[in-house]
Amino acid sequence: MTKEEFEQIWLPCKYCEDEKIHDILKNRNKKNNSFDGIVKCTECENVTTRTIKEKKMIEIKLLISDGDKTHKDVLKVEEGDYLQIGERVLHPKGTLEITRIEKGDKNISRIESRKGIVVWSRNISEIKVNFSFNEGEYTKTFYKKYSFEEVFKIGRNITHENRRFRITNIMLKGGKKSKMAMANDVARIYCR
Secondary structure, three states, rough: OOOOOOOEEEEEEEOOOOOEEEEEEEOOOOOOOOOOEEEEEEEOOEEEEEEEEOOEEEEEEEEEOOOEEEEEEEEEOOOOOOOEEEOEEEEEEEEEEEEEEOOOOEEEEEOOOOOOEEEEEOOOEEEEEEEEEEOOOOOEEEEEEEEEOOEEEEEEEEEEEEEEEEEEEEOOOOOOEOEEHHHHEEEEEEOO
């Protein structure tokens, strides 16, 4: 049997102390994605017996706020992984930020994933950023959508409806002012 005929698997090598490709010499367990067998490191060529148990995937009730709408969905996670408020998770609907975790009638900030909890989140793939500018005696507002990682800083120019505005102040969620912030942290941006 040539080297190309072996099935291969990525594993931490017990000798190289790094993750390497291993040739599967014998696999005693072909169920799920678990592995129990004998492997040979393709780099150092040491042969070892390995057992890897795939964690069980579970579905947790998920509520996704997207602007002024909330949708029900499920979050697929490995059983035993931890979830916490503020954590960002990838989901088919976009990048989500966990805003609340409920277990029964209690709100929890961090919990091991298991059935029976409800995760509240908001879609932060695109963030609506509010802008205000003065025009004579009046203050006018508008908003634009940005990636949650978009960085704003005082002095930056913003274009809206063929008009150019310069950022003069940034108000963060929670009421603090800042000279620079990511879109996800902004409550309002003031312009001139």
